[in-house]
Structure formats: structure tokens, C-alpha cells
Amino acid sequence: MSTQKTVRQQADEVEGNELRLEQEKAGQIVDALNTELANAYVLYHQLKKHHWVVEGAEFLPLHEFLEEAYEHVEEGADHVAERAQALGGVPVSGPTNLENRATVEFEGEDVYDARTMFQNDLEMYGDIIESMRDSIELAENLGDPATSEILREILVTLEEDGHHFEHYLEDDTLVLEEATK
Numbered sequence: 001m002s003t004q005k006t007v008r009q010q011a012d013e014v015e016g017n018e019l020r021l022e023q024e025k026a027g028q029i030v031d032a033l034n035t036e037l038a039n040a041y042v043l044y045h046q047l048k049k050h051h052w053v054v055e056g057a058e059f060l061p062l063h064e065f066l067e068e069a070y071e072h073v074e075e076g077a078d079h080v081a082e083r084a085q086a087l088g089g090v091p092v093s094g095p096t097n098l099e100n101r102a103t104v105e106f107e108g109e110d111v112y113d114a115r116t117m118f119q120n121d122l123e124m125y126g127d128i129i130e131s132m133r134d135s136i137e138l139a140e141n142l143g144d145p146a147t148s149e150i151l152r153e154i155l156v157t158l159e160e161d162g163h164h165f166e167h168y169l170e171d172d173t174l175v176l177e178e179a180t181k
Helices: 023-053 059-086 095-101 114-141 145-168
Strands: none
Touching (some): 023 059, 023 095, 023 114, 023 145
């Protein structure tokens, strides 16, 4: 194992890029992308937790839905991180850095009933959707339509999944009352 430690790029530096986006503009966009990346991983971990602990009459479909949702978030996060790197930045990483950078907050370690978990998830989706829209606007205003397009594609998936959480929270159900006792 090598003992040589050469830092090739500081985490908070944005280098020039081959995409011909001015370094200052790229820096602003990388900053926004890192916020989106941090938010995504907070949501990812919350969804993963809910996937592990969900119980009740609707266990299996909820368990499977949560798995699909956290996989969507992880896929989007990967695209965001790769774009930050392509623009000359360093994607934010590590639990402490992600938590400090995020503008959304993990609900904590406690286990809640399914409805409360889904309400917490929907709230976080809404906050991330608003943040993502701001980042799209920033990228557009700074002349980076490619980043804007990447974020738009992720936003569509976030909105679809958020809408599914909304459906789960509706008061109509096929589950008989005696099945929940």
C-alpha cells in the first residue's frame, strides 16, 4: 500500500473545465449541485430507513415502493455528482459534509408509523423540489443548459415519486378496518 498522499484537488476548489464554462460560473453551479447532492443523500438515507422499518397490512407494496424511490434518488445523485466533477468541481461526500451541506434535515433514528414516515418523506421531497427548481434557474441564468437539463430530468422523477407519496397518504384504502388491529 502506498504511503504517498498527494492531494490533486482541494474539495472546495473548482478548476477550469473542458466544457468551456467560465470558472466563476462553474463554481456557482458546482456549489448548487453539491447542495442538491447533499439533499439527495439525506433523502436517500431516510427512504432507506423507512424501507427497512415499514410494517403493517401494506408492508410489501410500501417496502417495494420505498426501494424504488431510494434507487431513483441514488441514480439522480450520481448524475449530479458526475456533472459537478465535469464542471471542474469536487462532489461533496462523507456523512458529516453531506449533513452540513444539506438544506433538508433527516427525521432522526426513531421509527414512526407508516403515515408519519410518508408525511416526513413528502415534506422533504417538496423542499428538495423547490431547491432543485432554484438550481435549474441558476444554471439557466449562468448559461449552462446542459446542467439545467440534467436537473430537469431528475426533477421529473422527484415530482413523480413525490406525487406517489401523496397518493399513499390519501384517506381512501382497500384495507379492512379489522386488518389494522
